[in-house]
Amino acid sequence: MSDVIVGVDIGTSKVSTVIGKTNNTGEVEILGKGIESCSGIKKGIIVDIEATSNSIQSSVKKAEAQAELKVGSAYVNISGLHVDIINHKTYTNIASDSREISRHDVEKLLYAAGTISIPDDSEIIDVVPRQFIVDGYDGINDPVGMKGTKLEGDFDVVVGKIISIQNIVRSMEKAGIKVDGLIAEGFAAGECILLPDEKDMGVILIDIGGGTTEISVYKDEKLVMNRCLPVGGDHITNDLSIALKMTYAESEKIKRQFQLALTTLIKNDQEISVNDLSESFKKNIKVSDAIEVIEARVYEIFSLCKDLVYTNCPGSYGAGVVLSGNGISTLDGAMQIAYDIFDIPVRVAAPKVKNIPTLDYCTAAGMVKYIARQDKEASTISIKSIPKANKKVRERTFLKKVISALKDFFY
Numbered sequence: 001m002s003d004v005i006v007g008v009d010i011g012t013s014k015v016s017t018v019i020g021k022t023n024n025t026g027e028v029e030i031l032g033k034g035i036e037s038c039s040g041i042k043k044g045i046i047v048d049i050e051a052t053s054n055s056i057q058s059s060v061k062k063a064e065a066q067a068e069l070k071v072g073s074a075y076v077n078i079s080g081l082h083v084d085i086i087n088h089k090t091y092t093n094i095a096s097d098s099r100e101i102s103r104h105d106v107e108k109l110l111y112a113a114g115t116i117s118i119p120d121d122s123e124i125i126d127v128v129p130r131q132f133i134v135d136g137y138d139g140i141n142d143p144v145g146m147k148g149t150k151l152e153g154d155f156d157v158v159v160g161k162i163i164s165i166q167n168i169v170r171s172m173e174k175a176g177i178k179v180d181g182l183i184a185e186g187f188a189a190g191e192c193i194l195l196p197d198e199k200d201m202g203v204i205l206i207d208i209g210g211g212t213t214e215i216s217v218y219k220d221e222k223l224v225m226n227r228c229l230p231v232g233g234d235h236i237t238n239d240l241s242i243a244l245k246m247t248y249a250e251s252e253k254i255k256r257q258f259q260l261a262l263t264t265l266i267k268n269d270q271e272i273s274v275n276d277l278s279e280s281f282k283k284n285i286k287v288s289d290a291i292e293v294i295e296a297r298v299y300e301i302f303s304l305c306k307d308l309v310y311t312n313c314p315g316s317y318g319a320g321v322v323l324s325g326n327g328i329s330t331l332d333g334a335m336q337i338a339y340d341i342f343d344i345p346v347r348v349a350a351p352k353v354k355n356i357p358t359l360d361y362c363t364a365a366g367m368v369k370y371i372a373r374q375d376k377e378a379s380t381i382s383i384k385s386i387p388k389a390n391k392k393v394r395e396r397t398f399l400k401k402v403i404s405a406l407k408d409f410f411y
């Protein structure tokens, strides 16, 4: 049971749960998955803990039934809306006579990175090493056992807003699930979708969900940017209801019926009969009236993404853009629009994990893979702490273990 890893993706539209296990060959095997729609989240923010926890509970139950096991705890995602990833470099001199770098030296660096000063309303969620540098030689994943006099660590310190973390933890606990750790979506997002070569060449992963657009940028195999825009597929539906004066439900129906984002792809611009906003009469609209509205929003979202990426991480992206999430990637023409805006190759993501058939489970399965990889690679030491807000859970965390291990060292 101990090698079972559970990932829960709390999204604006749905909660997805994936239960996985590392098999003898080190591969992640998916044992069960479950999904439940969610109405407790608006634009990526939990606004109703009760509704969110009900969705979590139901999604976990479905996964439990498939996996035939009971889930006590799980990892949960936290959107880029609520986290900042601060790159922090620190170093230590190797004191031992042998000059051999020990795990202790690495943990000391990790601990130092975990004590950087952060805003009062925030909490450190994780400290993830990007690379280690030994006596000036960079790109080292695992320095333990190497000889050197100076060990430098290049870390991503993941800092989350306390209030958002508390709401996530409360929703999980109300559903009867303890939190093993919070994972910034950017770290999990690519695990199930991107190839190592793509991460190496440079790639922009855009996950457009219901209420948010999560942008994860990878270069040289590392996550270099994870940001989130509070806009997604639900805004397209909203635009349709405002522009064409239809109910939200009618707009969602039209969006899903045509699944188009480009007016030039309309084959037959016929008139269709829709319910008016008042729901008291029917009226005719042209298909192009609806697709024009969708097209405008899709152009806008991709333009915002491009600005964010190239302002923060200028450079070239050899592996192009990968579109994920159900918000836009399901629409015909979305790839062409993304190509128009970014002017680099674009593809729609396809899950690369066995038994993960749709994009719905990619974030949850990505979390399972991410944790499995960390467990496997001793070098990928990471602190997965839980905020002060939840001391009981914090007791179980790696941070706690690291701190107690280091007490002897410091005092």
Ligand SMILES: Nc1ncnc2c1ncn2[C@@H]1O[C@H](COP(=O)(O)OP(=O)(O)OP(=O)(O)O)[C@@H](O)[C@H]1O
Residues within 6 Å of the ligand: 010, 011, 012, 013, 014, 015, 044, 208, 209, 210, 211, 212, 213, 232, 233, 234, 235, 237, 252, 255, 256, 259, 325, 326, 327, 328, 330, 331, 360
């Ligand atoms: N077949 C479809 N055609 C068009 N749009 C769709 C279709 N299916 C789902 N969507 C849209 O996808 C969006 C939900 O996407 P997704 O399931 O990726 O969101 P989420 O992960 O729950 O949300 P977020 O990541 O923003 O927190 C909604 O706006 C929904 O209208």
Ligand SMILES: [Mg+2]
Residues within 6 Å of the ligand: 011, 012, 207, 209, 210, 325, 363
């Ligand atoms: Mg999502």
